[in-house]
Amino acid sequence: MERLLAGSSLKVRAPISESPAVKCERNLSVRRGLMQLAVPGRRTPVPLRCVRWDEGNTAQQGILTYQSEEFMNAVEVRQWECGKSLNYIAAKQGITIRRHYRLGHGSNGTETEKDAPRNILQHIIWDKEVEVAQYKQAIPLETLKKNIKNAPPARDFIGALRESYLRTGFPALIAEVKKASPSKGVLREDFDPVSYLLLLLLSPMLMNDEAFHQSNLTVEIAKVYEKNGAACLSILTDKKYFQGSFENLEDVRKSGVQCPLLCKEFVIDSWQIYYARSKGADAILLIAAVLPDVDIMYMTLVCRELGLTAIVEVHNEREMDRVLQIDGIQLIGINNRSLETFEVDISNTKKLLEGERRDLVRKKGIKCYQSGIRAGLSEGADANSQRRDQLALGQIHQGVDYSIFGLIANAKTAKEAWDTLKLSYKGVDRAQKSKLQSLRRLYDRCEMSSTETVEHYFSRLTDLVNKMRLYGDKIGDDAVVEKILRTIPLKYDHVVASIQESHDIELLTIAELKDCRYKKFNNHGNQANIAGNYGEDSNESETLLLAKKEKSIIVPDIPDDFLDEQPTQDNVQVSVQSEAPTRRSQRECRLPARLQDYVLSNDNDLSDEEIVVGESGLFVPQDISYVHDAGVRAVLVGESLIKQADPGKAISGLFGKDISK
Numbered sequence: 001m002e003r004l005l006a007g008s009s010l011k012v013r014a015p016i017s018e019s020p021a022v023k024c025e026r027n028l029s030v031r032r033g034l035m036q037l038a039v040p041g042r043r044t045p046v047p048l049r050c051v052r053w054d055e056g057n058t059a060q061q062g063i064l065t066y067q068s069e070e071f072m073n074a075v076e077v078r079q080w081e082c083g084k085s086l087n088y089i090a091a092k093q094g095i096t097i098r099r100h101y102r103l104g105h106g107s108n109g110t111e112t113e114k115d116a117p118r119n120i121l122q123h124i125i126w127d128k129e130v131e132v133a134q135y136k137q138a139i140p141l142e143t144l145k146k147n148i149k150n151a152p153p154a155r156d157f158i159g160a161l162r163e164s165y166l167r168t169g170f171p172a173l174i175a176e177v178k179k180a181s182p183s184k185g186v187l188r189e190d191f192d193p194v195s196y197l198l199l200l201l202l203s204p205m206l207m208n209d210e211a212f213h214q215s216n217l218t219v220e221i222a223k224v225y226e227k228n229g230a231a232c233l234s235i236l237t238d239k240k241y242f243q244g245s246f247e248n249l250e251d252v253r254k255s256g257v258q259c260p261l262l263c264k265e266f267v268i269d270s271w272q273i274y275y276a277r278s279k280g281a282d283a284i285l286l287i288a289a290v291l292p293d294v295d296i297m298y299m300t301l302v303c304r305e306l307g308l309t310a311i312v313e314v315h316n317e318r319e320m321d322r323v324l325q326i327d328g329i330q331l332i333g334i335n336n337r338s339l340e341t342f343e344v345d346i347s348n349t350k351k352l353l354e355g356e357r358r359d360l361v362r363k364k365g366i367k368c369y370q371s372g373i374r375a376g377l378s379e380g381a382d383a384n385s386q387r388r389d390q391l392a393l394g395q396i397h398q399g400v401d402y403s404i405f406g407l408i409a410n411a412k413t414a415k416e417a418w419d420t421l422k423l424s425y426k427g428v429d430r431a432q433k434s435k436l437q438s439l440r441r442l443y444d445r446c447e448m449s450s451t452e453t454v455e456h457y458f459s460r461l462t463d464l465v466n467k468m469r470l471y472g473d474k475i476g477d478d479a480v481v482e483k484i485l486r487t488i489p490l491k492y493d494h495v496v497a498s499i500q501e502s503h504d505i506e507l508l509t510i511a512e513l514k515d516c517r518y519k520k521f522n523n524h525g526n527q528a529n530i531a532g533n534y535g536e537d538s539n540e541s542e543t544l545l546l547a548k549k550e551k552s553i554i555v556p557d558i559p560d561d562f563l564d565e566q567p568t569q570d571n572v573q574v575s576v577q578s579e580a581p582t583r584r585s586q587r588e589c590r591l592p593a594r595l596q597d598y599v600l601s602n603d604n605d606l607s608d609e610e611i612v613v614g615e616s617g618l619f620v621p622q623d624i625s626y627v628h629d630a631g632v633r634a635v636l637v638g639e640s641l642i643k644q645a646d647p648g649k650a651i652s653g654l655f656g657k658d659i660s661k
Ligand SMILES: O=P(O)(O)OC[C@@H](O)[C@@H](O)c1c[nH]c2ccccc12
Pocket: 176, 178, 264, 265, 266, 313, 335, 615, 616, 617, 618, 636, 637, 638, 639, 640
């Protein structure tokens, strides 16, 4: 397939192997990626899909082109591609929510069954179909894409959660602004987006009036949440059942609130994801009870393309198992409330994070792009244990030779450094090979996203390469340099061209490229991009960011409480037995036994790559500890905060302590 495509002037926005495949009748399989074909004479590229089918004993492959992305994603086209009703596919995955779509493509079952919604979620989804169809007519996808160019850049949702978790040692809070819910009715009377909208209509000048926006209660509550320690906010946008709105989302985004925003919607069509981004969302919810796997996969790709974080919400084992099979999921939300029956049971979180599933979450790495939550610091980590961990890390840093130090310099925790050391002294066994394979896959897919800085992309890729090398990969600097130059966005083409002109690319090392990068990319308007990531002041240059990063390489002081034990013959923890001795492998790494015990005692924690969000039914500090112990690293809380007279104070009540900065 790749060979077939390589010849044409294709812009493939998602690697083909990663795009979701639909198995069809006649053994046809269709890859639904974000692929486009640039056609001479046409202003916009043509969307396409790759197909593969069997003819006799031979596999054939080809490309289907479509007149527009909207057409390509139309239900009729997708049903034609699959040769099956989408409801049939959903039902096969245990999804009980049926979609109306259009006449002629209804779900299985009698007309009466189809017309009577079986539960509230079904109701919501059917209404949503009508609503989305109307919106789509009013604002075509092409217009939306243009609007997105003027939207404020997407912020790092996962980064904010991670930062909060590290700061407080408690699950990060995503505080939800929700006026009403179908189960509880109106939760807070004094919300009044309607009169607010009326005022805006009467006086459009108010649109840019900050004071006016501040008077909107949604915005006020959002600010109170932020001030009292919320890491991110969730804004309900569904009108009919939750009395929310996209205007609320947009207002909060414009109000100066820095917390990244989750658009809480019932997404059934990728159009809604574009719409949410155009209104300033940083993350969006995808509900596994509503969306079949292929939609989740496709929508995840759309999110990635737009720089949005997707939270995939599950409620039961089956949904959790489905989602754990899907590649590229960054965040899982475990909802303790069934959206079909409204029953709330917080032991659901624990149930879904036990045993094999917990292992899978850990193994698959529900990914965060950047390195992050400190492994080994999860269960009840407080400032003191974080300090101890840093001391332990310092001691490990002290104990190794400079050539090895490079490998663990970026480790955030003692355990991370320890794992790296263990690996670097081991031969390449089977487990390592499979880890290496998955790292290579990640490397192949790695591309700079539109909201990312060159600095961040560079360090993400080099981190990955370092890991691959640790697992035995012999990838050379030349291949990495070539990859970086190839995957940097088009807007830097002139910079890439000038690097290529002035250097022999095959001889350029990563470090040299990094050096040219600072000189050249820094002079080419990357500032806005940098500012986009954390809402930082755009004057903060990449060099400064680099300086900040390099600070972390300074070896910490030797901790007093680890000094009393000197390395002896008995407490030498790792001795090197590599088949082909090298300078590095001839060394011994000596670590005091106490230190090793400390590091290994944290071996059962989820690593830094998973954040699971616990949702619904959280009211008291014991609930927070309970889901934290189950492995949750962030919580999404609505009702118990919004109902209180002072929702800000309610945060410290819920956590049992002040979590504000
Ligand atoms: O208000 P609670 O019980 O704290 O729950 C918040 C949130 O989990 C809930 O609002 C929610 C979870 N999934 C959803 C999907 C759509 C709308 C709302 C939701």
